[in-house]
Amino acid sequence: MIRRFLFSLAAITALSIPVAQSALAEGTVPTLAQLEVLPGWDRADGTRVVGLHITLPPGWKTYWRAPGDAGIPPLIELNGSRNLSAMVPEWPTPHVFSQNGMRSVGYRDDVILPIILTPESPDAPISLRGRLQIGICKDICVPAELMFDAALPPGSARRDPQISAALADRPVAGRDAGLGRITCSVSVTADGLSLSADFLLPSTGGTEYAVVETANPEVWVAEAVTRRRGDMLHVQTEMMHVEGGGFALDRSGIRITVLGSDRAVDIQGCPAP
The missing domain is CATH 2.60.40 (Immunoglobulin-like)
Structure with a gap:
């Protein structure tokens, strides 16, 4: 119980903002997870709405912010990011899964996770650099790790309907x-x-x-x-x-x-x- 908690505690302290590119780290199973950044739009208050689109093979799942006893929450490291003072995830409604007598909470096949970014300077690009680690499961569970390095220039006002739909799907x-x-x-x-x-x-x-x-x-x-x-x-x-x-x-x-x-x-x- 303690070991599971310690792993979860480290994971829930941050979230992911990946680039429009997918790659699994050396040593993990390739092609199971794909990530794409939906650039989103700037809001009047100076924040930026972006979307993290996670795509998995049919039948595979990944986890919500509170994944249940059988799940693994996401882990992010934002080393090297610039012009970013805060980020807040806006989680779409997850599903409840049962497997081997245990329940977990998450998403199957794909999910768009909207994230609200607060730049230090709204007039400058946001540079995002780091890595995302998630657990993905079907009959087995494997780790997926994605490195990212992306620039999000300011000035976009066009709302992305996919991100808007994910925001509307929140509890x-x-x-x-x-x-x-x-x-x-x-x-x-x-x-x-x-x-x-x-x-x-x-x-x-x-x-x-x-x-x-x-x-x-x-x-x-x-x-x-x-x-x-x-x-x-x-x-x-x-x-x-x-x-x-x-x-x-x-x-x-x-x-x-x-x-x-x-x-x-x-x-x-x-x-x-």
């Missing part, structure tokens, strides 16, 4: 999905904390799966148990700090994503009863 905010009263109960366990969340939310369709995240990257969160009674949804999970022992839980930093067959809902914050 719906709780307030827009009919989210009602929500409360979180926290209790101490032998390994850390137990979290129980109860909230009013219309069904998202079919068998629902909830993913719980915290604002602290050093806190490991177990796969959640999800139960519904009418419009009331109950989500329970366990949390543990990587170094063991107790830790403070920021309720405002709790994020619960409910994935159903009809839609996904993004719930941020979980107050006390």
Whole structure:
């Protein structure tokens, strides 16, 4: 459990912005992953919207930001990038996969990941240099590593319909999905904390799966148990700090994503009863 957490912790600290070129690093299986940068457009606030298009062979999958116990989140190194002060990924709604009794969360075949870039100087090109590491799986799982070195000049105003569609496919905010009263109960366990969340939310369709995240990257969160009674949804999970022992839980930093067959809902914050 600790080793898996440490790997995930390193991976979730950053995301990828690859170039319009695909190449797997020496020692990995070739031609399984292809990446293309969709240059996107500049926004009025000075940020830049780009799209990372990941293409896999039929039936292969890669993972969401919180990939589940059986998944591997993406890892990025941005060594050498210039004119870039921040980036924020805008994750499209993922799918839930079951394999060998374990569940993972991610994307099959291909996905466009929109990313919002904040340049230090909006009037200068953004230089992106580094490498992307992802896990890709079918009957087996293999690592894929892609080096990138790209320049994104400023001045583009034309919206890319593919990126726009991916942005529209993000989970719906709780307030827009009919989210009602929500409360979180926290209790101490032998390994850390137990979290129980109860909230009013219309069904998202079919068998629902909830993913719980915290604002602290050093806190490991177990796969959640999800139960519904009418419009009331109950989500329970366990949390543990990587170094063991107790830790403070920021309720405002709790994020619960409910994935159903009809839609996904993004719930941020979980107050006390």
